[in-house]
Amino acid sequence: MSNAVSALQGRTAPGEVTIREAGLRGMIILRGDLADKKLRKVCADVTSVKFPDQGQANSEGDKGLCWMSPDELLVLVPYTEAADAIAKIDAKLAGTHYLAENVSDARAVILVEGAFCRDVIAKLAPADLHPDSFKPGDFRRTRLGQVAAAFWMRDEDTFEVICFRSVAEYTFDLLAMSAKSGEVGHFA
Amino acid sequence: MLILHCPCCGVDADETDLHAGGQAHLKREGPGSSDDDFEDYLFMRENPKGVHFERWRHVYGCGKWFHAARCTSTLEVFGTYPAQTLEPPQEIKDKISAKRPGWSWGTFQ
Ligand SMILES: [Zn+2]
Numbered sequence: 001m002s003n004a005v006s007a008l009q010g011r012t013a014p015g016e017v018t019i020r021e022a023g024l025r026g027m028i029i030l031r032g033d034l035a036d037k038k039l040r041k042v043c044a045d046v047t048s049v050k051f052p053d054q055g056q057a058n059s060e061g062d063k064g065l066c067w068m069s070p071d072e073l074l075v076l077v078p079y080t081e082a083a084d085a086i087a088k089i090d091a092k093l094a095g096t097h098y099l100a101e102n103v104s105d106a107r108a109v110i111l112v113e114g115a116f117c118r119d120v121i122a123k124l125a126p127a128d129l130h131p132d133s134f135k136p137g138d139f140r141r142t143r144l145g146q147v148a149a150a151f152w153m154r155d156e157d158t159f160e161v162i163c164f165r166s167v168a169e170y171t172f173d174l175l176a177m178s179a180k181s182g183e184v185g186h187f188a
Numbered sequence: 189m190l191i192l193h194c195p196c197c198g199v200d201a202d203e204t205d206l207h208a209g210g211q212a213h214l215k216r217e218g219p220g221s222s223d224d225d226f227e228d229y230l231f232m233r234e235n236p237k238g239v240h241f242e243r244w245r246h247v248y249g250c251g252k253w254f255h256a257a258r259c260t261s262t263l264e265v266f267g268t269y270p271a272q273t274l275e276p277p278q279e280i281k282d283k284i285s286a287k288r289p290g291w292s293w294g295t296f297q
Contacts, residue, residue, distance in 0.1 A: 054198055069250035070196055126202045141197075142205055143248045 004079070007108040007168035013176035016183075017114030021172060025062060025109045026082030027162070028075040030089065032098030034067075042092035046077060046085040057139035057152035059160070066139050066152065074150075074162070079104060108168035112151075112159040112175055116183040121151060121159050123178045131187055145174045190258075195268050197250035209243030212255050213275060213294065237261050239284055239291045241276060244268075257284060 008021035032039050040051050047065055049058040052073075057066040064076035077085045082102050089100045112120050122129040124144040134140070139152040147170060149163040163171040190203040199205075210233070217229035234240065240260045245253045255273070257266040257280050266287070267280045275296060284291055291297065 069252060072250075126204050128200065140199065141249045142199075142201075148248050
């Protein structure tokens with residue numbers, strides 16, 4: 001068994017808003033009919049969180065479900081549980097039209113924690129991050145600077161960002177620079 | 189800055205989140221078509237100053253294709269609608285007629 005390491009091995013840029021690579025996380029791309037009862041049931045079984053509505057993410061600790069598109073979910077589980085989760089999904093959905101793929105090692109998770117975390121993201125993404133438009137539980141796939149990324153708010157002071165592993169360092173540095181340059185104050 | 193509402197995921201996406209897919213509602217001409225029809229399909233495009241129908245892909249977002257109706261001279265967006273259709277929905281045509289009476293585009297009016 002190889003010794004799995006995350007893209008940035010927990011790198012942290014401390015500050016008023018701290019940027020922290022979250023370490024290893026189990027991530028499964030699940031494509032299929034999101035209205036299908038079996039699919040919803042197995043998602044609940046492996047994550048124990050509520051099934052997300054369009055544009056939403058529900059997460060609890062390392063587990064969660066993110067609405068990626070009308071036929072795609074990102075299933076989050078602890079890193080060591082990804083293979084088991086896929087086995088459960090395969091068993092439940094056998095014979096139906098679906099795809100479940102373990103992408104844990106293809107992605108990185110970065111946490112943005114602190115009072116003006118909203119500003120840190122807003123400076124980098126072409127998305128409306130006004131507190132009236134983007135709230136905890138909302139999920140958005142877009143870009144950060146030059147690269148594709150997705151993010152959601154765990155709570156008022158925490159964004160969780162997902163990007164491709166190959167651009168983890170760029171994304172981390174981008175977020176760290178945005179945090180270091182301080183609050184804009186536009187949302188205050 | 190052009191902002192289009194993605195009908196697939198409900199997000200208002202700006203053009204840096206999107207990929208332009210060219211003219212909408214092309215009829216594909218395949219094997220067995222005449223040379224003239226095939227040439228039209230490959231090369232001939234509407235190039236209007238005014239009402240236009242385009243394909244866009246929400247490339248950084250949900251990844252889905254959709255259609256947009258907009259004005260090429262003012263960038264006004266009349267609306268977006270799903271890709272799974274051969275012509276703009278009546279609701280979109282009505283909106284355009286309200287703002288650009290007498291408009292026409294290809295065989296639509
Ligand atoms: Zn979309």
